[in-house]
Amino acid sequence: MVGSAAVADRTAATDGAPGAQLAGFTVGITAARRADDFAALLTRRGAEVVQAPAIRLIPLPDDVQLRQATARVISSPPDIVVATTAIGFRGWVEAADGWGQADELLGALRSARVAARGPKVTGAVRAAGLREDFSPESESSVELLEHLLGAGVSGCRIAVQLHGAATEWEPIVDVCSALRSAGAEVIEIPVYRWLPPEDPRAVDALLRTTIDGGLDALAFTSAPAVAAMLGRADDNGLLEPYLAALRGQVLVACVGAVTAAPLTRLGVETFQPSRARLGALARELAEALPARAVQVRAGGRELSIRRNCVVVDGAVREVTPAAMALLRELVRSPGRVVSRTDMLRALPGGSADTHAVDSAVARLRASLGDGQIVQTVFKRGYRLVTEQERR
Incomplete structure (x- = not known):
């Protein structure tokens, strides 16, 4: 808010003016990656943005497990490669490049069938000079797994790029276990981990602001961030009022169906853009929030x-x-x-x-x-x- 002396000085036409589309609205964002980019997309449209990265990404380029798994893939190339996230697949190639083994790794992967979980992962696969054989339209691990099992994996050697740890709020499909049960040899590729923020105060403040009705919208760009916010609310004894706020006055926006899944299971209505992109999410918010005023x-x-x-x-x-x-x-x-x-x-x-x-x-x-x-x-x-x- 501004004082009355400044009120008459600041007016802007909303019609055709992106800088005013979200004027007067407060949006919370939980993004860890590209948080500033997303915030800029919203503030350019006039929104007040409250940032609280719910997670932090820990890459593992020097992790012993990753180096050992990469060595196994190079020494005995897999029949199938499962790429689950764009950042993870790129991180794997970049880590190998840092060890001087990128050419060997990509050479080993070229002979494999590649299953990519969604368009962003497909883009990372193609950027590495590979081609995907299958990518589910739903971006769902379940659909990807069903496709692999339907094609038959018994006796196959399969490299699975992991994408963080599962929690009770984000029960990631255990692709590796299901493939092993179907007779496959599985090499797990642990590229990175999601961890809580080192200082949880911003997350705690966002939780309280959400519960107290201080937000018009809350945006999520990854399922781990959803899981982290739910877990923190539960740890603080605030899960029920937090869910009540998400089911009530707050517009909950998710970048895609995979991100929305943990909330959908808890009865929280969300909306997603037709394309799982930050720009598309910002545009959808710029249309949805004024309609709710x-x-x-x-x-x-x-x-x-x-x-x-x-x-x-x-x-x-x-x-x-x-x-x-x-x-x-x-x-x-x-x-x-x-x-x-x-x-x-x-x-x-x-x-x-x-x-x-x-x-x-x-x-x-x-x-x-x-x-x-x-x-x-x-x-x-x-x-x-x-x-x-x-x-």
Whole structure:
């Protein structure tokens, strides 16, 4: 919020202006990778962004297990390679390159059939000079596993690039176990691990903000981040109120169905863009959030009432907290007279002087840029002027 002196100075047209599409909305993001890029996409559209990386990615280029697994693949090339994440597959090749073994590794993989879990992984596979033989449209490990088992894997040597650790919130399909049970020899490739953030204070603050109703939307870009937030809420004894917030007032946005899966299992409704990309997710938020704002026509004007501002006929108008509280009270029943006493109760701060209402209404009118939207009803209170009354 800004003071009343600055209110009249900052207006922006929302129509065709990306910088105002998300004005007045607060979005929480939990991304670990490309968090700043995603935040920039949202702030460019006017959003206030609260960042709290829920996880941290620990690459393992010098890990003994990874080097040993890579040596096994080079010495005896696999029949099938399962690539589960783009960052993981790239990390494997980059680690091998750091050891001077990239050419040997890629040479060993060229003779294998490659199963890639989704388009981003496929892109990483192709960037390495390989071609995928199968990639499920659903980006689902279940569909990928069903395809492999359906084709028959008994006697096959299969390298599986792992993607972090499973938790009760993100029960990753145990592809390796299922393949072994079907008669395959499996080489596990542990490229990286997801770990909690070293300092959980930002995550804890985001949890509390979500529960307290301080967010309009919460965005997730990976299933491990979803699992980490759920786990932290559970550790803090806040799981039920956190889930209640996600099922209620907060718009939950996920980059794709795989990311959304842990929340879907818990009855949380989410939405995803048609393409699992950060840019697409930002664009979807820029359309979905304004559609959820309170829309009212008053005083011949179109008002979109958001958390931290009001859009009047397409122009962003910043409003002080007191004035916004009164506007929300008036919007409950456009045209109905709201007494000064009722409006006083709506004011933050617990003032006992009805003159505070008159002052806040004056600031509201100045902020909206039109003194005819809110009408004074002599000795009774105030009301929004409806369209019928303007005619």
